[in-house]
Amino acid sequence: MDAALDLPVKTFIEVAEIWIPEGDRLVLAEGHYGALDSFADASRHASFARGEGLPGKAWAEERPVVLKAFDGSYFQRTEAAQEAGLTAAVAVPVFSGKTLKAVLVVLCANDNVRTGAIEVWKENDGVLMLDDGYYGAARHFEWVSQHTHFPRGQGLPGGVWASQTPMLMRDLGSGYRFIRADSAGKAGLTTGLGLPIPVPGGATYVLALLSALGTPIARRFELWDARAARVGKAEKSAVLADGICAREGALWVGETEEPRRVAAWQGVIGRVLATGLPAVESGTSALTHGYDTLVALPIHLDGEVAHIVAWYC
Incomplete structure (x- = not known):
């Protein structure tokens, strides 16, 4: 196991959870809570109607929702979140056409040390x-981000918009393609992941996760393409299109073997491919060696899973 993965590093995201529709409410399907047992228990006993709480708001408004403070807001687990030291959350709806498949919610803690975006x-x-x-x-x-805009094809968000595919950018502080390189370098941001978020109605949304070495969003990112793998094949499969990890050496075992492919129901990525639902796996043998938690998020286009974005901590 790589020594770098053994270091006790604070991650930017503390909690990841998947909410799925069951009747007219969203219920918890799975989640990673680390040592935050009380917040996990509060979440297991919660459910949300359309428009209710953070997951319900993302469902009703059909868009990603950022909540930077819980006090006085519509967030319904405020007391448990405060006891756990959680201060902000982002809800990302997963739609296939007009049908809501799930809502991914990630929660963060603000201790004036963690850097990311x-x-x-x-x-x-x-x-x-x-x-x-x-x-x-x-x-x-x-502040720089609030005063920046991206034409189609420019920068990480604009590149995702133009291609309608997830993208990884490395070396943000020195990369000429990253428009905010100077301020990213000063903030210690090193890796950028951008992905399209399809929603009903045709509005264009791009989600960007920007990771720093000291408080990483993840230590490994993978982009899986399920479109090319379907050409000429009856069965569902996905090919690893790009990836980056913090440790030295090969990105994955058998890196020289092309293509790196998973079939439906093969491992966690295969389960996401088969069901069209996001996944959160924690502390299981299904994970790549050396990582504790995996979050896998599908992107649906034209009624099918077109891409799967995975990050490992």
Whole structure:
């Protein structure tokens, strides 16, 4: 096991949970809570109607929702969240056409040390503008982002918009393709993941996860493409299209074998491919060696899973 993975590093995201529709309410399907047992228990006993709480708001408004403070808000687990030290959350709905498949909710803690960014960009008058975001201690980068917009094809959000595919960017502080490189470098941000969030009605949303070495969103990212793998094949499968990890050496075992492919129901990625539902796995043998938690998020296009974005902590 790589020594770097053994170091006790605070991650930018503390909690990840999946809420799925059951009748007219959202119920908890699975989640990773670490040592936050009281908040986990409060979540297991919760459910949300359309428009109710953070998951219900993302469902009703059919868009990603950022909530940077819980006090006085519509967040319904405020007391448990405060006891757990959680201060902000982002809800990402997963739609297949007009049908809600699930809502991914991630929660963060603000201790003036953790640096990173979870951003939601929305198209407005032909450019992407920041709809909202959570940045932890990266205050200057937040200000720069609020005053930045992206034409189609420019920067990480614009590239995702133009291609309608998830994208990874490395070396944000020095990368010429990253428009905010100077402020990203000063904030210590190193890796960027951008992904389209399809919603009913045709509005354009791009979610960006920006990770720092000291408080990473994840230590490993993977992008799986389920479109190319379906060409000429009857069965569902997905090919690993891109990835990056913090440790030295090969990104995955058998890296020289092309293509790296999973079939439906093969491992966690295969389960996401088969069901079209996001997944959160924690502390199981299904995970890649050396990682504790996996979050896998499908992107549906034209009624099918087109991409799967996975991050490991």
